[in-house]
Amino acid sequence: MRPTFFGIEVARTGITVSQKGLDVTGHNVSNADTAGYTRQRLVNTAYDPYNANSLLRPLDAAMVGGGARIMILDQIRSSFLDRQFRTEQTALSDWTTRSEGLTYIRGLYENADGSSITGAITGLFDGFNAMVKESNDGQQRSYIRSQAQVLTDSMNHIYNRLEEQQGDQDLSVKTVVERINTLSEHLVELNKSIYRSEALSNQPANDLRDKRNLILDEMATYVDIEYEETMDNKFILKIDGHEIVNHITHDPMTMQHSIDSNGNPHNFVPGFGDPALPSFVPLNFGAGGITGGELKAHIDMRDSNDPEHPGIPYFMEQMNTLAQHLVKYVNEQHMKGWTSTTSGNASQTGQLFFETYSTNPLDINDVSNVTAGNIKLLQAIIDDPYNIAASSVMIDTSNPANMQKGNNENSLALYELLDRQDLGTIGSYYDFASSIVTDIAVTLNRCNSSVKNQQSVVDTADNQRASISGVSLDEEMTNLITYQHAFSGASRVLTTMDDALDNIINRMGRVGL
Amino acid sequence: MRVTNSILVSNFLSNHHTNMSKLEKLQVQIASNRKFAHIEDDPISVIYSQQANYRLQRLSQYQENVTMAQSWLTQGETAMMDLNKVITSSYESAIDAANGYENNADRNNVAQYIKQMRDQLLNTLNTSFGDKYVFGGFNTVGKTGTGGEQVPPFTMETESYVDGNGVTRERGYLCFNGVRVSDNTNPAENALLNSLSQETIKFDIGTSTDMDVTFHGLELMKINVQVGEDAMGNPIMKDTNIFDLMDDFYRCLEDDTQRDPGGLSGASLINSFVSPLQQSQNSILSSLAEVGGRTSRLDLVDSRYSQDEINYTQMKSDAEDADMEDVITRLKMAEAVYQASLAVGAQVIQPSLIDFLK
Numbered sequence: 001m002r003p004t005f006f007g008i009e010v011a012r013t014g015i016t017v018s019q020k021g022l023d024v025t026g027h028n029v030s031n032a033d034t035a036g037y038t039r040q041r042l043v044n045t046a047y048d049p050y051n052a053n054s055l056l057r058p059l060d061a062a063m064v065g066g067g068a069r070i071m072i073l074d075q076i077r078s079s080f081l082d083r084q085f086r087t088e089q090t091a092l093s094d095w096t097t098r099s100e101g102l103t104y105i106r107g108l109y110e111n112a113d114g115s116s117i118t119g120a121i122t123g124l125f126d127g128f129n130a131m132v133k134e135s136n137d138g139q140q141r142s143y144i145r146s147q148a149q150v151l152t153d154s155m156n157h158i159y160n161r162l163e164e165q166q167g168d169q170d171l172s173v174k175t176v177v178e179r180i181n182t183l184s185e186h187l188v189e190l191n192k193s194i195y196r197s198e199a200l201s202n203q204p205a206n207d208l209r210d211k212r213n214l215i216l217d218e219m220a221t222y223v224d225i226e227y228e229e230t231m232d233n234k235f236i237l238k239i240d241g242h243e244i245v246n247h248i249t250h251d252p253m254t255m256q257h258s259i260d261s262n263g264n265p266h267n268f269v270p271g272f273g274d275p276a277l278p279s280f281v282p283l284n285f286g287a288g289g290i291t292g293g294e295l296k297a298h299i300d301m302r303d304s305n306d307p308e309h310p311g312i313p314y315f316m317e318q319m320n321t322l323a324q325h326l327v328k329y330v331n332e333q334h335m336k337g338w339t340s341t342t343s344g345n346a347s348q349t350g351q352l353f354f355e356t357y358s359t360n361p362l363d364i365n366d367v368s369n370v371t372a373g374n375i376k377l378l379q380a381i382i383d384d385p386y387n388i389a390a391s392s393v394m395i396d397t398s399n400p401a402n403m404q405k406g407n408n409e410n411s412l413a414l415y416e417l418l419d420r421q422d423l424g425t426i427g428s429y430y431d432f433a434s435s436i437v438t439d440i441a442v443t444l445n446r447c448n449s450s451v452k453n454q455q456s457v458v459d460t461a462d463n464q465r466a467s468i469s470g471v472s473l474d475e476e477m478t479n480l481i482t483y484q485h486a487f488s489g490a491s492r493v494l495t496t497m498d499d500a501l502d503n504i505i506n507r508m509g510r511v512g513l
Numbered sequence: 514m515r516v517t518n519s520i521l522v523s524n525f526l527s528n529h530h531t532n533m534s535k536l537e538k539l540q541v542q543i544a545s546n547r548k549f550a551h552i553e554d555d556p557i558s559v560i561y562s563q564q565a566n567y568r569l570q571r572l573s574q575y576q577e578n579v580t581m582a583q584s585w586l587t588q589g590e591t592a593m594m595d596l597n598k599v600i601t602s603s604y605e606s607a608i609d610a611a612n613g614y615e616n617n618a619d620r621n622n623v624a625q626y627i628k629q630m631r632d633q634l635l636n637t638l639n640t641s642f643g644d645k646y647v648f649g650g651f652n653t654v655g656k657t658g659t660g661g662e663q664v665p666p667f668t669m670e671t672e673s674y675v676d677g678n679g680v681t682r683e684r685g686y687l688c689f690n691g692v693r694v695s696d697n698t699n700p701a702e703n704a705l706l707n708s709l710s711q712e713t714i715k716f717d718i719g720t721s722t723d724m725d726v727t728f729h730g731l732e733l734m735k736i737n738v739q740v741g742e743d744a745m746g747n748p749i750m751k752d753t754n755i756f757d758l759m760d761d762f763y764r765c766l767e768d769d770t771q772r773d774p775g776g777l778s779g780a781s782l783i784n785s786f787v788s789p790l791q792q793s794q795n796s797i798l799s800s801l802a803e804v805g806g807r808t809s810r811l812d813l814v815d816s817r818y819s820q821d822e823i824n825y826t827q828m829k830s831d832a833e834d835a836d837m838e839d840v841i842t843r844l845k846m847a848e849a850v851y852q853a854s855l856a857v858g859a860q861v862i863q864p865s866l867i868d869f870l871k
Contacts, residue, residue, distance in 0.1 A: 033519065103553075110552050118563060122570045129574050132716060133581050136645075136654055397656035400690035401705050403666070406645060406653025412715060412723065418571075419721045434563045437552065444553035459527055463520055470517035477866040 004504075006066075007497035013067030014490030017044050020070055021483035025476050032471040036214035038075040039471045040206050045071045075206045077469045082213065085461040086220035090292040092454040093221040097297035099451050102444045104165055105315055108158050109437050117158070117322075118433045120151040125429075128415040131390055135408040136342060141385035148377045151326075152354070159319055159373035166312045169302040173268045174255065176222050176295045180244075181252040183215050184237065188250045190215070191235050195247070198233060223293040240289050242272045242281070256280060270295065310443055318436050319372035325424050325432075327354045327362070327370045329417060335364075337389030337410030347395040347402075351387065352378050518865065525858040532851045539844040542835040549833075558832045565829035572822055578716045579815050583808060585714070585726040589647050590804045592640040593733070596755075597797045599630050599637070603759065604790035607783060610766060614780035624766035631685065631759040638730045638756075639665040648730035650712035652690055666690060667730055677770025684764065687756040689731055695757045706731060718814055724807065728800060736796055738789035755793045762786045 003009075024042050031037040047066030057063070109117060127144030134140040190212045197205040212235070219225050219237075226238040234247040244251055256275040257265040271282035283290055290296050304311030334353040341347050355362050356374040380387045391407035418429060426432035541550040549555040610623045638648050645653040649666030658664040670686045670693060687694045690709065692702050710731035715723040734754035743749055765782055777785055 106551065106553060118567070122567065126570070126574060129578070129717070133578065391651070393651070400692045401709070403649075403652035403656060403690050405651070406649070406714060407651040407712070408714060412717060415717060416721050430567055434560075434567070437563065438556055438560050441552040441556040441559050445556050448553060459523070463523065464514070466517060466520050466523070467515045470519045472515070472517035474518075474866040477870060481870070 004501070007500065008494060010064075010067035011490050011494035011497055013047070013069060014493065015487060017042070017068040017070060018483050018487035018490055020073075022480065022487065024073065025480045025483060028471050029473065029476045029480075032473060032476075036210050036217065037471065038077045038206065038210055038213075038469040040073055040075050043071045043074055044068045073203055073206065075204065075209065075469070077213075078465070081461065081465045081468060082216075085458070085465055086217065086225065088454065088458045088461050089217070089220045090224050092451070092458045093294045094292040094297045095447060095451045095454055097294045098301065099444070099447045101165070101169065101297070101301040101312070102440065102447055105162065105312070106440050106444050108161050109440055116154050117436060118430065120147075120154045121429055121433045122418075123147045124151045125415055125418040128411055131388065131411040132408050132415055135390040135411060136340065136405045138342070138385065141388055144388060145377065145381060145385045148353070149382070152376050155319060155323055155372040155375055159316065159371060162312050162316050162319070163373070166302055166316075167266070169298045169312065170266050170268060172298045173270065173295065173302065176298060177253050177255055177268070177270045180219065180222050180239075180295075183219055184245050184250060184252065187212065187215050187235075187237060187245050188248055191245070192248050194235075195233055221294055223295045224290050240283050244272075253283075254280070256282070310439075315436075315440065316372070318439070320370070321426060322429075322432060322436070323372040323375040324367040324370045325426050325429070327356075327375060328364050328367045329420075329423055330354060330414065331362075331364050333410070333414050333417060334389050336392070336413075338391045338394045338404070339389050340386040340391065340405060341395050341397070342405070343384050343386045345384070345387070347391075348387075349389065349394065351380070351389055353381065353388070354378065518862070521862055525854075525862060528854055529858070532847065532854055535847045536844070536851060539840055539847055542840050543837070543844065546835055546837075547833055548835045561832035562829060565825050565832055568825045569822065569829060572818055572825065575718055576815065576818050576822075579718050579811050579818065582716045582718060582724055582726045583811050583815075585642055585647065586804055586808050586811070588640065588642040589726075589728055590801065590808070592637050592647060593728075593797055593801050593804065595637045595640075596634065596733070597794060597801065599633050600755065600790055600794045600797060603627060603630050603762070604787050604794070607762065607787045607790060611780050611784040611787070614783060620766055624763055627759065627763045627766060631756065631763055634756055634759055635667060635669055635687070638667040638734075647727055648733065649689075650709055650727070650729045650731075651714070653714075676768045678768075680768070682764060682768055685756075685760045687734070687754060694731065694734075694754060695760075710735075718811070724811070728804075733797065733800055736789065736793050738792055739785075740789075755796075758786070758789055758793060762790075 021042050024040055028039050045068070047069055049063035049065050111119070124144075124147050127147035130140045131144050190208055194205045194208045194212065197208065216225065216227065216237075223239055226241075227236060229235050235245070236243055236247070237245040239253070242251065243249075244253065251272060253270055253272060254275050256269040256271065258267045260266045269282050271280055273280040283295075285291075285296050285299060300309060301311045303313060305313045305317060307314065331352050331354055335350045338347045338349045339345070339351060352362060352364075354375055355378050356370055357376055358369065358374055360369070362370075378387070390411040391404045392409035392413075393404045393407055394402050395404045395407070396402035397405075417423075421428045421431075423429065538550070538554075542548065548558055552559045606623050606626060610620060613619045640647050646655060646666050649655070652666040655663055655665045666689055668688045668691070670688050671683045672686065673681050673683050676682050686696070689706060692706060694706060697703055697706070710729045713725040713729060714727045715725055718724050731754075734756055735752070736755060736758070737750055737752050738758065739748040740751045740753075762783075765786070
């Protein structure tokens with residue numbers, strides 16, 4: 001037997017489904033450029049004929065289905081493409097962060113004429129040459145004094161800026177770890193909401209999942225992430241093998257740190273567990289652990305001394321080596337000479353040319369404590385340039401053997417230090433200074449190429465994601481028309497059924513009335 | 514692959530970004546005439562540029578040194594030519610004086626003339642270049658004397674003695690840095706003078722190539738002359754200096770009781786000065802020849818450096834400068850591409866189905 005209101009019921013389901021379709025289309029259109037939005041699609045099925053499998057079905061009546069119903073409101077997203085995108089994004093943000101750090105360092109070494117360090121080195125020896133030609137002239141000696149100060153000032157400046165930048169990278173480590181923890185807290189909240197919503201309604205919580213995916217995208221820029229959704233709908237996020245989020249349990253990242261000379265915390269080491277206990281496990285950076293992301297880039301810039309993958313300590317070490325060789329060899333030669341008596345002081349030998357800001361006396365046989373930050377010109381020379389030892393013999397105008405004010409042999413020897421190719425571990429002064437500059441140029445060039453290449457890989461992955469999940473306005477408009485027509489059609493059917501029933505109810509059996 | 518509006522927009526934006534970067538790079542190249550704006554844009558060119566710059570700087574240092582060395586040497590040369598004139602006129606006087614020995618008045622005139630020549634010799638030894646003494650080795654500024662006066666490296670000490678006629682005469686001794694040079698029997702002082710006479714000022718005119726730019730007055734003055742014959746007719750040789758020779762000559766002219774170690778007197782004594790004076794002149798001339806040699810060498814070095822400068826400037830320009838024609842052509846192309854991409858982008862991202870639905 002066909003139920004009386006069967007037709008109306010069928011039409012009603014049509015109307016409901018079309019209305020839902022219009023709502024979904026409207027939602028998609030409104031969110032066409034929302035970040036991270038995945039287009040949603042209504043999946044309908046037809047109702048089976050109500051008595052298709054029952055014992056009492058009529059044997060001769062054709063069975064008609066009962067209309068349409070919504071099966072699921074699904075989002076169209078590929079989790080494989082998501083993983084691809086996140087992996088590439090992690091590598092990209094590593095290169096990008098490194099490039100920013102290295103660009104700052106490059107700015108320190110470069111000035112309008114090409115380079116500040118190499119120019120200062122040739123300037124110093126230019127000064128020695130001037131003194132070769134005029135050993136007794138006060139102006140030439142002032143010139144060499146100012147050239148030497150330009151060199152030490154440049155080195156101090158570069159070293160101090162590198163130290164500051166190191167401090168900035170250190171603070172960035174702390175900031176990134178804190179951000180990761182904030183994001184993972186949000187993730188826990190979202191996990192709760194998604195789980196509850198999906199358990200109650202049996203429909204995927206589309207917009208909440210979009211939010212979760214956005215969080216995962218951002219996390220991927222900071223660090224390599226591994227995640228999975230288990231069979232019972234619980235979400236687990238792991239960093240370096242540690243479960244930072246397991247459904248609603250949150251094990252935040254912690255940091256160990258030391259205290260610097262001003263009492264402030266520095267040298268942050270991220271990891272998991274209580275930093276005060278020996279059970280603290282620091283993060284493993286490198287193959288098998290964290291291989292990319294902003295956190296690794298900041299830590300590399302802060303700590304790395306590796307020539308293949310240099311960070312700030314590598315560049316500081318190069319500057320220190322230059323300073324140490326300047327102090328050792330220039331002082332060695334200078335100490336062999338005698339100062340001038342023109343300002344009224346006695347002529348002296350064994351005098352330093354470069355010294356350090358430290359209060360410990362300088363031992364030229366052990367220059368390992370000299371850094372580019374503490375090298376300076378001898379105070380006695382700053383006060384009086386006649387304290388530069390140009391002469392190879394003591395100067396004393398009262399003694400015929402010592403009328404040596406024109407003696408320029410020590411200045412000549414100092415100038416010819418520039419020609420030497422056998423200085424300690426650096427070869428020659430200019431070649432080493434020049435190699436410092438080309439080192440940063442080559443490193444930054446390589447890094448920038450990697451950024452460009454990786455950026456196009458990320459763009460391709462993102463485009464593929466957008467291709468699957470993005471909203472196309474034209475498509476939505478077409479769907480809008482489809483649903484609109486379906487809605488009109490279903491309403492028409494309803495009207496027709498209503499008319500038919502009206503016939504049955506109001507006009508049948510009125511014979512004789 | 515399903516293409517959405519957002520894909521079109523993001524492609525447009527990323528290509529737009531690429532085009533803008535290209536334009537920016539070209540613009541910087543044209544405005545600054547440099548191939549690379551930053552050192553990481555082209556590390557190979559940076560290496561060449563640094564090498565070229567370094568060579569040019571060293572070259573300019575050496576060129577300055579060569580110029581200054583030439584000035585020093587020229588000053589020394591001029592002074593040595595003066596010495597030569599002094600000695601030439603002295604030995605011409607010697608020949609005249611030997612011939613007219615009997616005429617006392619003439620002989621006295623010549624004696625006074627020779628005395629002036631002797632003093633001029635001393636003066637020339639103290640020639641200065643600017644404020645620096647040229648022939649004093651490392652004693653370029655002299656010293657301040659007890660009365661506040663400037664004491665040059667070469668000075669004369671006088672000693673009086675009584676000649677054979679009972680007349681008091683003065684003998685002049687050459688001193689350097691206050692140490693007596695003539696007839697000095699003190700071995701320590703002689704050793705000191707020997708080591709001081711080797712001091713010359715050097716400039717670096719090429720990679721660790723030093724050139725002496727001064728001569729030492731003591732070396733210039735040194736001669737080894739015959740001062741007479743012994744009993745068997747063999748010459749007696751003595752190491753002496755030109756100043757002493759002039760002083761002896763002067764006193765021989767004035768004082769006819771002078772005898773030389775071989776016992777000569779009178780005209781033959783005067784005649785015996787001619788040969789040593791000629792020898793002195795030869796000595797000065799050979800020093801002059803050496804100056805000439807050094808200045809020639811400096812000229813050669815200078816012209817080679819001028820050529821090197823051209824080469825290195827070319828190398829620097831190759832490494833650093835942008836090739837204008839190339840860059841401008843590429844700029845025009847990049848501009849055309851940029852405009853085309855903007856036009857196409859505008860056409861493609863604007864319309865959608867909504868415009869066509871009524």
